Amino acid sequence: MHICFIIAMEAEAASLIEKFSLDEVTHFASGLPMWAWSGLQGADQISVVVNGKDADYNLDLIGTQAATLSTHLAINHFKPDMIISAGTAGAFQSKGANIGDVYLSYPHVVFHDRRVDIPGWDKMGVGRFPVYDVREMALTLKLKTGVVTTGNSLDMPETDEATIRAIGGEIKEMEAAAVAWVASLHKVPMFCVKSVTDLVDSAHPTHEQFLSNLRLAVESLTEVCLKVVGYILVHKP
Amino acid sequence: MHICFIIAMEAEAASLIEKFSLDEVTHFASGLPMWAWSGLQGADQISVVVNGKDADYNLDLIGTQAATLSTHLAINHFKPDMIISAGTAGAFQSKGANIGDVYLSYPHVVFHDRRVDIPGWDKMGVGRFPVYDVREMALTLKLKTGVVTTGNSLDMPETDEATIRAIGGEIKEMEAAAVAWVASLHKVPMFCVKSVTDLVDSAHPTHEQFLSNLRLAVESLTEVCLKVVGYILVHKP
Numbered sequence: 001m002h003i004c005f006i007i008a009m010e011a012e013a014a015s016l017i018e019k020f021s022l023d024e025v026t027h028f029a030s031g032l033p034m035w036a037w038s039g040l041q042g043a044d045q046i047s048v049v050v051n052g053k054d055a056d057y058n059l060d061l062i063g064t065q066a067a068t069l070s071t072h073l074a075i076n077h078f079k080p081d082m083i084i085s086a087g088t089a090g091a092f093q094s095k096g097a098n099i100g101d102v103y104l105s106y107p108h109v110v111f112h113d114r115r116v117d118i119p120g121w122d123k124m125g126v127g128r129f130p131v132y133d134v135r136e137m138a139l140t141l142k143l144k145t146g147v148v149t150t151g152n153s154l155d156m157p158e159t160d161e162a163t164i165r166a167i168g169g170e171i172k173e174m175e176a177a178a179v180a181w182v183a184s185l186h187k188v189p190m191f192c193v194k195s196v197t198d199l200v201d202s203a204h205p206t207h208e209q210f211l212s213n214l215r216l217a218v219e220s221l222t223e224v225c226l227k228v229v230g231y232i233l234v235h236k237p
Numbered sequence: 238m239h240i241c242f243i244i245a246m247e248a249e250a251a252s253l254i255e256k257f258s259l260d261e262v263t264h265f266a267s268g269l270p271m272w273a274w275s276g277l278q279g280a281d282q283i284s285v286v287v288n289g290k291d292a293d294y295n296l297d298l299i300g301t302q303a304a305t306l307s308t309h310l311a312i313n314h315f316k317p318d319m320i321i322s323a324g325t326a327g328a329f330q331s332k333g334a335n336i337g338d339v340y341l342s343y344p345h346v347v348f349h350d351r352r353v354d355i356p357g358w359d360k361m362g363v364g365r366f367p368v369y370d371v372r373e374m375a376l377t378l379k380l381k382t383g384v385v386t387t388g389n390s391l392d393m394p395e396t397d398e399a400t401i402r403a404i405g406g407e408i409k410e411m412e413a414a415a416v417a418w419v420a421s422l423h424k425v426p427m428f429c430v431k432s433v434t435d436l437v438d439s440a441h442p443t444h445e446q447f448l449s450n451l452r453l454a455v456e457s458l459t460e461v462c463l464k465v466v467g468y469i470l471v472h473k474p
Contacts, residue, residue, distance in 0.1 A: 032422050057361045063351055064389075065415050068305040113350055114300055115390035118444050124294045125389075152301075152362075152389070153352035157396040178302050185269050207355045 004080035064178035113151035146170025150177035241317035301415035342429035350388035383407025387414035
């Protein structure tokens with residue numbers, strides 16, 4: 001079985017790559033910013049694809065455009081059996097979330113910033129991409145589950161907040177729905193592992209919480225991703 | 238020379254495909270929704286790639302995720318010398334735009350819905366992707382030019398309007414900056430041809446104007462695209 005993680009930022013991926021002792025894949029996406037690492041775990045294979053850096057700003061590419069391209073390249077190259085969108089995210093303290101909590105996506109992943117007020121187009125905009133059924137896994141590993149909602153901005157103005165509340169979003173981040181869309185096109189099962197860096201409904205701006213909690217959230221993320229892989233390789237779908 | 242149009246909707250592309258007498262390209266993106274047409278114009282080649290339809294809703298895929306994938310597939314398949322993001326768009330009557338006006342993009346294409354309030358990341362979010370210098374072409378063909386600004390929603394809430402005004406956006410649409418980003422990764426020159434279906438600062442909702450003006454705007458779009466190709470093939474870059 002081949003499990004492929006799609007991760008936006010190098011800081012979110014580095015310790016996972018190290019823990020799995022993955023090797024860099026040469027010629028993964030020549031000329032494009034995306035990078036890949038891969039390695040065997042017994043008879044199974046684990047890969048990690050990250051978006052890479054913007055050539056002008058030397059900053060990690062984030063957001064749904066980069067996630068779209070990374071996922072397509074990952075599926076074309078590795079032909080994985082399972083895609084996992086992993087990373088850090090915001091969550092709601094009003095829904096009981098705490099910094100460092102790790103959520104699995106269920107029952108779907110949605111977009112909250114694709115508003116098209118024409119019947120049919122409105123629903124297509126939100127997406128509601130179904131994800132791999134993680135309920136047993138979440139129970140066994142004692143993880144929370146929730147609807148993961150994706151948009152290209154780090155903040156949450158009123159328009160986005162209203163959409164997120166209407167679609168029941170619990171985890172707010174910037175890539176998952178694009179990963180889910182591309183995975184669905186290629187018919188590869190997919191789900192998310194998201195670690196909470198910030199509480200989007202607290203008094204502190206998201207970007208300040210993000211920077212101060214990133215390290216803690218990545219530690220939780222790595223720990224849970226290792227457990228998730230262990231679980232999947234034992235309970236193969 | 239090979240010129241490749243990236244167009245979101247079939248309704249925007251159909252008459253252009255017919256006027257250029259293009260043939261459908263088989264095996265362009267097997268398993269994916271994107272479609273391509275291509276044909277020779279003398280010694281030069283013209284191609285059109287459209288996003289195709291969502292399998293669940295049977296509606297044209299729109300927005301930046303589909304545009305990202307279409308552009309990557311187009312460049313991989315055709316290795317074009319020039320990418321043109323063509324389609325319909327909104328514009329501002331306060332800046333002198335009228336329904337059916339056709340704009341060329343200059344001096345750049347930007348995102349208005351990627352807000353990340355961290356230094357460096359803020360600028361990377363907007364993008365400001367440079368475009369092919371169309372100033373001579375615009376003068377010759379008597380076309381307006383302006384900054385094309387992209388977001389994944391058809392409406393314009395206050396947050397988006399403030400961003401669009403701050404970055405000087407004149408043409409508001411849903412794909413161009415993603416096309417520009419992917420073209421820049423592959424180092425393919427790119428610009429936009431956008432025909433105005435709706436005035437986003439008028440009293441009428443964008444989606445009502447869009448539906449009633451689509452046919453007129455597509456006629457103008459097709460006419461200008463033919464002239465633009467004629468111009469480029471004479472004044473080869």
